Amino acid sequence: MTTLRAVPKAVRLLCCGIFFNAVVSFTFIYLFVWLTGPRGLTVAQAGLISGIGGVGLVAGNFTGGWFGDVYGHRRALLAGAALSGSALCVVALLPTAALYVVLPLAQYAAGVVRAATSALIAVGVPEGARRQGFAVMRFASNAGFTIGPPLGALAAARFSYDWLFVADGVGTLLFAAYAARVLPGRGAGRPAVPRATGGPGLAAELKARPAVLVLLAAIVCVDLVYRQQYCTLPVFLGDHGFDARAYGWLLAINGGVILCLELPAAHALRRHAPLPVIGAGLVLVGLGYAALVPGASPGAAVALMVSLTLGEILYKTTATAYVADQAPAHAQGRFQSLYAGASISGQVLAPPLGGALYAAAPGLLWPLCAGLAVLAGVVVLGAGRLPGRGPAADTGPSLETGSPRRAAAG
Incomplete structure (x- = not known):
């Protein structure tokens, strides 16, 4: 409880959304099985698609923070979640050739969400309590991951693997809607610091x-x-x-x-x-x-x-x-x-x-x-x-991702 009290309310609410999103994010676990099973691809084809998707995920992680610094971390999270969720909803309906493009795109958007989420925790928690903030985020994510895979296996057995992608996509879109509601919106579209005066590269x-x-x-x-x-x-x-x-x-x-x-x-x-x-x-x-x-x-x-x-x-x-x-x-x-x-x-x-x-x-x-x-x-x-x-000391963007605030203000 002491750890939770050190974390601002908006961050705790965001972590609740992270938990839900982790619960429904089970498609990557069963992706290879789906590709080689219901989709009938060879192991080599499935490996190539999975590998390209992994590259997309890493690329999204590496570039997502730039979008947040320029356009606002809240906006980057919402855009990434909307794109990833929309792509996952239609994956099961796509021809095999389209999977080589759409799955990496969904993974790239998921990487942007991951980077934006970390940045939102970083700017939303005052320096000195960030370890607790990131610990709460990881707790939420790991708790969701503990619950998600068994639920995914049950859904695949009861319905089909195709429905896993629909559930993941809809769940990601719901996460975007939830985040839009709980994250402060004022200034969310502006860079934390204007690009012309943003400091050294x-x-x-x-x-x-x-x-x-x-x-x-x-x-x-x-x-x-x-x-x-x-x-x-x-x-x-x-x-x-x-x-x-x-x-x-x-x-x-x-x-x-x-x-x-x-x-x-x-x-x-x-x-x-x-x-x-x-x-x-x-x-x-x-x-x-x-x-x-x-x-x-x-x-x-x-x-x-x-x-x-x-x-x-x-x-x-x-x-x-x-x-x-x-x-x-x-x-x-x-x-x-x-x-x-x-x-x-x-x-x-x-x-x-x-x-x-x-x-x-x-x-x-x-x-x-x-x-x-x-x-x-x-x-x-x-x-x-x-x-x-x-460490960067006394000023920085707030969780609103556009408003500077004193770090000690919490």
């Missing part, structure tokens, strides 16, 4: 904050490692006699621990310097994969998931808040876009790179994953010594 701002650049590079490396749990890990477990139920229980451990511990951890660590917390989290991700180096066993699999989850709790919320605190007011959205894109880059990089290494030299995958994540953590631990500016 993005490259100059990043050059002045080398620790942010180091962190972004580390996040790309660790996300490549982190997302092996969704591609090569189930293959590895299957090759060692574990069935799908064992993998499902491992993912349940991840979701359960996050829901129980992330909010209390954000509150308990709120006064600790961010980079040591982030670095420790990245090291824990690496140590988790190191548990698989001796071989596959139930104990090693559980140790992996517990360490991976604890590392995720430490680094994801703290890193998002750190980037927000470091961002200048006129580039808050672009800083959040850079982090959002880095934090999801593994969705594109992990399957091909991890799969190729596992096929060529399976014994090298887990040692390399462990070493890469630990090295990234050590580099982040040392990044605090780099010169650079402190």
Whole structure:
């Protein structure tokens, strides 16, 4: 409750919408099954469409913040959700050739929504409470993701996979309507800072904050490692006699621990310097994969998931808040876009790179994953010594995304 009280009401209401949107956002989980099953595509065709969609999602994350900085984060969220929802509603009716365009477009719009949501949290929560704000956002998203996939499976079994896209699309449009109602609208269409007086460019701002650049590079490396749990890990477990139920229980451990511990951890660590917390989290991700180096066993699999989850709790919320605190007011959205894109880059990089290494030299995958994540953590631990500016201090856009306000005003 203390964590919730530190978060403004408008942000709490937005997180309620994030929860609902996460519940209905189950199509990407079943996309490959739908493409190779009801749509009758080959595995290669399904892989190509899914891969292009992943590129669209990452591109949307990287560019969504720019739209918000120029046109307003609220407007970027609403436009992205409207486009994504509308596209998903008609996906099941489209010919196969159109899927190569419409699915990536829907994913791109979803990436814009993700970046805009992070930027809205960043500008809506006063500095000093942003870790709690992002923890509440992640709690809402993870809680929705815990409920959504089983509901999607029931809907697919009772009706058809086609209806999953309709439900996701309608739900996304409802989220847009809800966000339009709960997010303050005054000034939402204007840039946070006029473009002519917006301050130095993005490259100059990043050059002045080398620790942010180091962190972004580390996040790309660790996300490549982190997302092996969704591609090569189930293959590895299957090759060692574990069935799908064992993998499902491992993912349940991840979701359960996050829901129980992330909010209390954000509150308990709120006064600790961010980079040591982030670095420790990245090291824990690496140590988790190191548990698989001796071989596959139930104990090693559980140790992996517990360490991976604890590392995720430490680094994801703290890193998002750190980037927000470091961002200048006129580039808050672009800083959040850079982090959002880095934090999801593994969705594109992990399957091909991890799969190729596992096929060529399976014994090298887990040692390399462990070493890469630990090295990234050590580099982040040392990044605090780099010169650079402190967090953007006393002014910034409000949740209305057009009105400057004192950060302490909350």
